Amino acid sequence: MPFIARTPTRIDLAGGTLDIWPVYLLLGSGLTLNVAIDIHSHVWLHPGQGPGYRLFSEDTGHWEEASSLVDLRLDGPLGLVARAVRHSAPPEGLTVVTRNEAPKGSGLGASSSLLVALLAALDRLAGKDSDMTGLVDLAADLEAQTIRVPTGKQDYYAAVHGGANAIWFEPGHTRVESLPLTDG
Incomplete structure (x- = not known):
């Protein structure tokens, strides 16, 4: 039985680069506004699929197979996925299938959305509840290492979080406020 995760991408409304450490610290703090949209990233984990690890991106067609975690390529087109799988160290026999609905380079945060979905699915596979703050920090660290x-x-x-958010970045603290959305 596969482990499935789906997360939204987002539109940045204001604040852009004010969420980058240490930019917000140099300015005293930072505020970004964004809204999640109905364009998603998808992850399917299929455990028990024989020896080794298999990674496949449906949207790009890239495929990788490795006999062990250390053999997963961190510099290839699936480097971000490989880095997350290596970090989580799931049991052998795992097939990871990903799909981004957003086009590459769209500016919608698709790689970040995909990484959150993947890390959450890997936590579920390991029988762990995801700590959302820890998941955000880990995702940012892994993506920075990759890019x-x-x-x-x-x-x-x-x-x-989904929805519309005001996110304050302050020394030692990040605060997320969900903003109401209305039709019309």
């Missing part, structure tokens, strides 16, 4: 530049965190918060 080799600092990352902001608003994308991850949108994927975790």
Whole structure:
């Protein structure tokens, strides 16, 4: 039986790069506004699929197979997925299938959304409840290691919380306020 996760992408309304450490600290604090949208990232984990690990991206067609965690390529097109799988260290025999509805480079936070879905699914596979703050921090760390530049965190918060959010970045603390949405 697969473990399935789906998370939304987001539109950034205000604040852009004010969610990047240490930018918000140098300014005293930062505030971003975003809204999750109905364009999603999907993850399916299929345990018990024979030896090794298999990663497949439905939207890009990229595929990787490795006999062990250390053999997963961190520098390839599935490097972010491989890094998350390596970090979580699931049992052998795992097939990971991903799909992003957002086009690559769309600016909708698709890779961040996908990473949140993947980490949450890997937690469920391990029988753990996801700590959402820890999940956001871990996702930001893994993505920064993969792309080799600092990352902001608003994308991850949108994927975790959904809806519209005001996110305050302050020294030692991040606060997320859900904002009401109305039709019309």
